[in-house]
Amino acid sequence: MSEKYTFKILRFDPQTGQAPYWQSYEVPQLKEGMSVLDGLLYIQQYLDGSLGFRTSCRAGVCGSCAMHIAGTYRLACETQVKFLSTTTITVRPLSHIPIIKDLVVDMTPFYEKYEKIKPYLMPGTNDVDEHHERLQSRSDREKLDNIIDCILCGACYASCPMTAADPEYLGPAALMKANRFVVDSRDDNVGERLQIVGDEHGIFRCHTAFNCTEVCPKHLDPAGSIANLKRKHLSVKIMKVRPQ
Amino acid sequence: MKYFKALVVGGGLAGMRAAVAFNMKNVSVALLSKVHPLRSHSIEAQGGINAALGNHPRGKFDSPKLHGYDTVKGSDYLADQPAVLKFTGLAPFIVREMESWGVPFSRTPEGKIAQRPFGGAGFPRTCYAADKTGHVLLHTMWEQVVKYKTYAERKNIQIFDEWMVTRLIIDAGKAVGVVAMNIQTGEIDAFMAEAIVWATGGMGRIFKNTTNALINTGLGMAIPYWAGVPLKDMEFVQFHPTTLLGPNILMTEGCRGEGGYLINKDGERFLANYPDSSKSMEISPRDIVSRNIQREIDKGKGGYPFAGGVKEGPFVGLDLRHLGEARIQERLPAIREIAINFAGVDPVYEPIPIQPGTHYAMGGLDTNENGQAPEVEGFYAAGEAGCASVHGANRLGGNSLLETLVFGKIAGEHAADYINAKETSVMTSKGFVAEVLEDEKNRLKELKNKNGKEKHAKINDELQQTMRDNVWIFRNEENLTKAYNKIQELKERYKNIGIQYKGDVMNYDLIWALEVQGNLSVAEAVVAGALNRKESRGAHFRLEYPKRDDENYLKHTIIRWDGEKAQLGWKDVELGIWEPKERKY
Numbered sequence: 001m002s003e004k005y006t007f008k009i010l011r012f013d014p015q016t017g018q019a020p021y022w023q024s025y026e027v028p029q030l031k032e033g034m035s036v037l038d039g040l041l042y043i044q045q046y047l048d049g050s051l052g053f054r055t056s057c058r059a060g061v062c063g064s065c066a067m068h069i070a071g072t073y074r075l076a077c078e079t080q081v082k083f084l085s086t087t088t089i090t091v092r093p094l095s096h097i098p099i100i101k102d103l104v105v106d107m108t109p110f111y112e113k114y115e116k117i118k119p120y121l122m123p124g125t126n127d128v129d130e131h132h133e134r135l136q137s138r139s140d141r142e143k144l145d146n147i148i149d150c151i152l153c154g155a156c157y158a159s160c161p162m163t164a165a166d167p168e169y170l171g172p173a174a175l176m177k178a179n180r181f182v183v184d185s186r187d188d189n190v191g192e193r194l195q196i197v198g199d200e201h202g203i204f205r206c207h208t209a210f211n212c213t214e215v216c217p218k219h220l221d222p223a224g225s226i227a228n229l230k231r232k233h234l235s236v237k238i239m240k241v242r243p244q
Numbered sequence: 245m246k247y248f249k250a251l252v253v254g255g256g257l258a259g260m261r262a263a264v265a266f267n268m269k270n271v272s273v274a275l276l277s278k279v280h281p282l283r284s285h286s287i288e289a290q291g292g293i294n295a296a297l298g299n300h301p302r303g304k305f306d307s308p309k310l311h312g313y314d315t316v317k318g319s320d321y322l323a324d325q326p327a328v329l330k331f332t333g334l335a336p337f338i339v340r341e342m343e344s345w346g347v348p349f350s351r352t353p354e355g356k357i358a359q360r361p362f363g364g365a366g367f368p369r370t371c372y373a374a375d376k377t378g379h380v381l382l383h384t385m386w387e388q389v390v391k392y393k394t395y396a397e398r399k400n401i402q403i404f405d406e407w408m409v410t411r412l413i414i415d416a417g418k419a420v421g422v423v424a425m426n427i428q429t430g431e432i433d434a435f436m437a438e439a440i441v442w443a444t445g446g447m448g449r450i451f452k453n454t455t456n457a458l459i460n461t462g463l464g465m466a467i468p469y470w471a472g473v474p475l476k477d478m479e480f481v482q483f484h485p486t487t488l489l490g491p492n493i494l495m496t497e498g499c500r501g502e503g504g505y506l507i508n509k510d511g512e513r514f515l516a517n518y519p520d521s522s523k524s525m526e527i528s529p530r531d532i533v534s535r536n537i538q539r540e541i542d543k544g545k546g547g548y549p550f551a552g553g554v555k556e557g558p559f560v561g562l563d564l565r566h567l568g569e570a571r572i573q574e575r576l577p578a579i580r581e582i583a584i585n586f587a588g589v590d591p592v593y594e595p596i597p598i599q600p601g602t603h604y605a606m607g608g609l610d611t612n613e614n615g616q617a618p619e620v621e622g623f624y625a626a627g628e629a630g631c632a633s634v635h636g637a638n639r640l641g642g643n644s645l646l647e648t649l650v651f652g653k654i655a656g657e658h659a660a661d662y663i664n665a666k667e668t669s670v671m672t673s674k675g676f677v678a679e680v681l682e683d684e685k686n687r688l689k690e691l692k693n694k695n696g697k698e699k700h701a702k703i704n705d706e707l708q709q710t711m712r713d714n715v716w717i718f719r720n721e722e723n724l725t726k727a728y729n730k731i732q733e734l735k736e737r738y739k740n741i742g743i744q745y746k747g748d749v750m751n752y753d754l755i756w757a758l759e760v761q762g763n764l765s766v767a768e769a770v771v772a773g774a775l776n777r778k779e780s781r782g783a784h785f786r787l788e789y790p791k792r793d794d795e796n797y798l799k800h801t802i803i804r805w806d807g808e809k810a811q812l813g814w815k816d817v818e819l820g821i822w823e824p825k826e827r828k829y
Contacts, residue, residue, distance in 0.1 A: 015747050033490050045701030049744035049753030056283040057457045059493045060585065061379055064283045078585045100428055101750040115394060120387035121346030130341040135355035144348045148380055152282055
């Protein structure tokens with residue numbers, strides 16, 4: 001265990017007019033199990049109050065603190081410094097999303113794409129009112145396992161080569177969300193969703209680079225979700241299978 | 245200056261449910277939140293949400309009334325019973341509504357919403373989605389907000405995320421608006437509205453060793469408290485028995501509901517040795533389990549044995565090994581992941597090292613059963629920030645997710661009806677609001693320009709440590725007084741803080757300084773309430789007064805801000821069909 005770490009952070013403050021630059025901070029070993037987030041908080045609170053980054057739950061579920069840490073996209077809160085096999089920890093914001101300040105990015109395009117796929121249950125004929133309990137079999141519910149664990153942190157989006165090449169590309173997170181409803185037995189609007197994701201900025205833009213699946217801090221498989229949507233889309237379009 | 249019919253402050257489950265309630269009644273609403281709603285602390289809830297659905301084979305005879313009884317008994321009879329009955333009565337509706345909106349609940353073999361046993365409940369009543377119930381509820385609630393704000397043909401829901409409210413404006417006994425700062429730009433503006441629902445969540449971060457998110461500081465409760473809304477029952481802070489050693493991340497009560505054991509360094513299920521937990525064992529209520537874990541640790545019996553030897557320290561073992569890998573993976577996958585990521589322990593092979601930590605504020609902004617503040621017209625509070633007194637002195641597991649949705653709905657609907665029936669408008673207070681806005685701008689500017697020697701982060705660290713050392717599971721006059729005096733010292737030192745960063749964009753230096761100010765005031769209220777209550781009830785345990793004292797203390801603590809410190813008062817408890825009696829499990 002090292003006694004101290006060097007945090008090398010990409011800094012940017014729009015108010016100074018200065019281009020982004022790297023700044024290093026020395027952070028002591030704060031405690032057993034120290035995370036990258038612990039280090040960033042220490043810098044913000046004790047060394048340099050100007051450092052900006054988002055954080056909330058510190059437990060790997062809220063999705064605030066995804067950033068590029070020591071070579072890949074991760075959540076700062078669940079990345080322990082001792083597992084990074086380096087004492088100089090490079091930290092920069094998510095890619096392919098505009099930077100607001102330091103490690104804080106403007107998630108607006110990410111959220112807008114999420115909204116585009118109509119991210120809510122459209123039960124159609126499966127609708128119930130609140131006075132009756134709708135059933136779902138265990139095997140149907142199992143199809144939602146994992147896929148519902150997405151925390152919308154944006155790590156996949158930042159790692160994806162297509163989000164860089166096509167600013168309108170929906171991106172892995174939104175597409176996986178679309179798949180979450182497509183595979184839900186309670187949803188009855190597969191046709192409309194397949195249409196939304198099937199245009200030139202949707203599923204067929206995906207080149208199956210697998211970056212999203214590789215970086216996902218929740219170990220989910222957005223690439224697999226996209227493959228499923230492609231399969232469904234083609235079976236509807238070419239094989240004329242009724243969407244279901 | 246902006247104007248909406250209604251304002252919601254806070255974007256967790258309670259706030260979003262209130263915003264949807266306004267929208268359903270066709271009232272335009274703005275929701276302000278210092279983080280994006282998806283980053284709210286509701287997401288960390290794990291175990292489940294209580295409702296008497298009777299889906300479990302052992303729960304056939306469950307009913308909202310029995311759910312109410314368990315809640316009142318769990319509260320050590322400090323809950324207001326009419327509010328509790330309303331609360332548990334709405335529970336089945338709320339859970340089915342969330343399911344109808346798409347929450348992927350775990351299922352019974354017949355395909356019904358699955359339920360599991362939780363502490364202090366007569367039947368398995370806690371509906372769950374594995375151990376990620378808060379996560380799926382919050383995401384589904386946000387999906388509904390997106391649906392209504394984008395596609396419904398009704399008045400607006402407008403989301404102002406990363407807008408931090410810094411002041412509540414009350415004019416002649418009426419809530420007329422708030423002042424808020426856009427964190428992304430530094431812009432400060434006033435938002436006026438006919439009614440306000442306050443849903444800023446809890447304040448666990450006034451303590452060290454808490455399960456709460458970093459954003460759960462005292463500021464949320466402090467802002468209305470400073471403006472004149474009293475706090476109620478603040479001394480009742482829930483200690484969750486099982487938080488992960490180190491970061492104190494919640495290890496859900498569901499671990500024990502699914503059959504997990506608590507063991508000491510001898511491998512003994514020590515809860516059997518204490519009369520108040522010997523019968524219900526691991527699923528005794530949280531206050532009782534926390535005390536007995538602490539007693540075990542204080543006796544020097546902290547630790548657990550496993551294949552690699554014996555670990556010893558200020559913790560006990562949460563043992564899931566006998567459940568087997570398949571069941572752990574099915575029912576408690578996130579627990580396993582957290583234990584591996586944050587403690588390097590795989591619960592399939594080794595007990596999880598846990599210790600009690602602060603988890604939930606039973607107290608909060610004083611409201612009635614409609615979520616309405618009795619003394620301030622147009623002001624409502626819902627969720628953990630509010631206190632409609634359904635939890636009394638101790639909350640049952642699974643009742644807090646329920647509280648967010650029930651009171652979000654009730655407060656939103658009540659406020660919408662109030663707005664629709666209103667004949668006057670708060671716009672008559674426009675001049676007053678403009679003055680307050682100027683005043684607040686000056687206050688924030690002065691704060692930002694401070695160049696004193698004190699570090700607010702240091703003050704906060706000392707505050708959290710003091711609260712951890714002196715206002716913990718076992719309290720006494722001496723320690724509480726020590727904490728009270730320390731807080732006065734820290735308040736003095738706070739006047740001399742410095743803010744390093746003077747910029748407008750994402751100024752977390754300023755934000756933390758504001759949060760610390762809130763922490764100091766709310767911590768003081770907690771300590772003042774604890775000093776004043778010379779009895780032991782629910783989560784509040786005084787070593788000198790180990791018994792409950794209904795004759796003198798069957799009443800709510802009311803705390804008002806006098807401009808500098810806490811002023812104490814009392815308020816009657818609303819009893820009902822259940823007479824207070826000794827609480828036995």
